[in-house]
Amino acid sequence: MSLPTRRRRRDDPTQRLVQQITSCWRTQTLLTAVQLELPDRLATGPGDVQQLADACQCSSDGLHRLLRALCTLQVCRERRDGRFELTASGGALCRRPPDGGVSLRAMVIWWGGPMWPMWGELSYSVCSGRSARARQTGLSNYAFLGQQPEVAAQFHQAMQVMTALIAPEVARLDLWRDAHELIDVGGGNGVLACAVAAAHPHLTVTVLDRADAEPGAAALINHHALAGRVSFVAGDFFAAVPAGADCYLLKSILHNWDDAACGRILATVRQAAPPAGQLLLVERVRPARLRPSSHDEALARTDLNMLAGLGGRERSLAEFAALLGPAGFEITAVSPTSHEFSVIVARRVD
Numbered sequence: 001m002s003l004p005t006r007r008r009r010r011d012d013p014t015q016r017l018v019q020q021i022t023s024c025w026r027t028q029t030l031l032t033a034v035q036l037e038l039p040d041r042l043a044t045g046p047g048d049v050q051q052l053a054d055a056c057q058c059s060s061d062g063l064h065r066l067l068r069a070l071c072t073l074q075v076c077r078e079r080r081d082g083r084f085e086l087t088a089s090g091g092a093l094c095r096r097p098p099d100g101g102v103s104l105r106a107m108v109i110w111w112g113g114p115m116w117p118m119w120g121e122l123s124y125s126v127c128s129g130r131s132a133r134a135r136q137t138g139l140s141n142y143a144f145l146g147q148q149p150e151v152a153a154q155f156h157q158a159m160q161v162m163t164a165l166i167a168p169e170v171a172r173l174d175l176w177r178d179a180h181e182l183i184d185v186g187g188g189n190g191v192l193a194c195a196v197a198a199a200h201p202h203l204t205v206t207v208l209d210r211a212d213a214e215p216g217a218a219a220l221i222n223h224h225a226l227a228g229r230v231s232f233v234a235g236d237f238f239a240a241v242p243a244g245a246d247c248y249l250l251k252s253i254l255h256n257w258d259d260a261a262c263g264r265i266l267a268t269v270r271q272a273a274p275p276a277g278q279l280l281l282v283e284r285v286r287p288a289r290l291r292p293s294s295h296d297e298a299l300a301r302t303d304l305n306m307l308a309g310l311g312g313r314e315r316s317l318a319e320f321a322a323l324l325g326p327a328g329f330e331i332t333a334v335s336p337t338s339h340e341f342s343v344i345v346a347r348r349v350d
């Protein structure tokens, strides 16, 4: 016997709010799936609940309920024979997605793990304007990663995922044709540096980042067999960046910092850049007003993430121009990419 279904209003505001209020369940459901390696297990073929439960060493009832929940999130679907199979979107949670796309696994581990306690203290950040993570860890900005190599690796892997999503678009930009040497300032694991270098064999690239990014960067550079043209240098972008390159790239750097710190980073870049040097910012550009859309929701999420995590912020184009002007740069072009990012091109003004 099937249950009668009630017709729902198309956009019921109460229903929407209930979903928003309870939306934390999704992050932890995805995290549990990834921790149990369910996407990878299902990537080899449909799975039987008891066999999966035995392989994961967990309760078959609990696992059955998790799999049903994952069906509602479109990670897997239940077949007529009662077994569960991975969907195409669920494949993105595998270590190596079957379709060859970017694995979002590291992002799930970061958001469901080290980021989780921070959001519980968002109200502290909103009321004080200070970083909740700094309050929780007793360490400001990136110092907390320096103390915990495992968490640092998780962070760099999660950043690598987000950046890999747009790296092909950035690598396709026309401006690389005329460039010779690129410094990826705060380039993390070097995913963008590797994508640009792989697409433009005439370029040499240096990734400058904190020492905790080095193991991941070395592995990625070797993986892409780019050791001859891409190198990693450990350093502090508040102190100095390698001089004389014709292109300086800062992806998701300025949004980590308040205006004063951004001014200090831009000053070191300005000091290093030759007169014809170009500055590229890859950042989210905040519209003047945020509206209910998935694009603006992502802006709001990352703006609050910056507030609670690092005391940074997402900026409008006018705010970027106001940061760049006093540092001796002016914006010459802006090209939007997917995933809410834009490439802001600036040149030195003397």
Ligand SMILES: C[S@@+](CC[C@H](N)C(=O)[O-])C[C@H]1O[C@@H](n2cnc3c(N)ncnc32)[C@H](O)[C@@H]1O
Pocket: 142, 159, 160, 163, 185, 186, 187, 188, 189, 191, 208, 209, 210, 213, 235, 236, 237, 238, 250, 251, 252, 253, 256
């Ligand atoms: C949000 S991540 C962006 C990473 C990379 N650009 C990307 O988008 O994938 C910020 C990066 O800045 C680096 N960073 C933070 N403080 C730094 C400093 N003082 N000197 C050099 N790098 C720093 C972090 O280690 C991290 O890799």
